[in-house]
Amino acid sequence: MITLTRPPALLALILIAVLGLAGCQTGATPETPSRDLFQQLGERSGIAAIVEDLLFLIVDDDRINQQFKGMDVARFHRNLTDQLCQLSGGPCTYSGREMRELHADMAITDTQFNALAENLILAMEQNDIATGAQNRLLKRLIPLYPDVRNL
Numbered sequence: 580m581i582t583l584t585r586p587p588a589l590l591a592l593i594l595i596a597v598l599g600l601a602g603c604q605t606g607a608t609p610e611t612p613s614r615d616l617f618q619q620l621g622e623r624s625g626i627a628a629i630v631e632d633l634l635f636l637i638v639d640d641d642r643i644n645q646q647f648k649g650m651d652v653a654r655f656h657r658n659l660t661d662q663l664c665q666l667s668g669g670p671c672t673y674s675g676r677e678m679r680e681l682h683a684d685m686a687i688t689d690t691q692f693n694a695l696a697e698n699l700i701l702a703m704e705q706n707d708i709a710t711g712a713q714n715r716l717l718k719r720l721i722p723l724y725p726d727v728r729n730l
């Protein structure tokens with residue numbers, strides 16, 4: 580018998596988007612950045628700690644670590660931290676490369692996308708981020724899915 584301990588991350592993302600589970604909002608409410616998510620993530624320093632833990636998880640994850648070989652770790656850390664800070668309503672401006680262009684040649688699969696989402700969830704767990712806040716951040720990442728997958 581197959582036992583599912585955790586739903587696949589992408590499925591979880593889609594469920595959150597479709598059902599509007601994030602932050603117990605109604606499905607019809609548009610998601611607008613508000614500073615409280617930024618605060619729940621521990622402000623920019625908390626987000627930086629999450630991204631640091633995410634990096635360690637990526638390195639250990641054979642499903643995706645080859646993709647990240649040779650990248651500029653400091654730049655990735657700074658830019659992803661700024662991006663998550665901005666998306667969560669914080670006073671940051673993402674100044675990294677454009678998402679579609681950046682990921683265009685990587686031929687990222689759904690499995691790899693899910694692996695990264697799973698690692699982000701794990702990194703947030705490691706930093707004691709409340710599940711509601713985790714879901715709200717994931718919901719704000721959903722619109723980037725077509726760009727990252729180059730669809």
Ligand code: HEM
Binds near residue numbers: 655676692693724
């Ligand atoms: C919602 C999902 C994702 C987001 C928000 C995201 C965001 C980012 C950001 C902000 C950067 C740094 C941009 C810069 O330095 O200019 C980056 C770089 C990168 N991403 Fe993603 N990413 C996502 C998914 C993925 C996935 C699934 C993979 C592969 C499994 C991936 C592979 C990479 C690699 C290899 C780099 C470094 C490229 C380089 O420095 O040349 N990303 N990503």
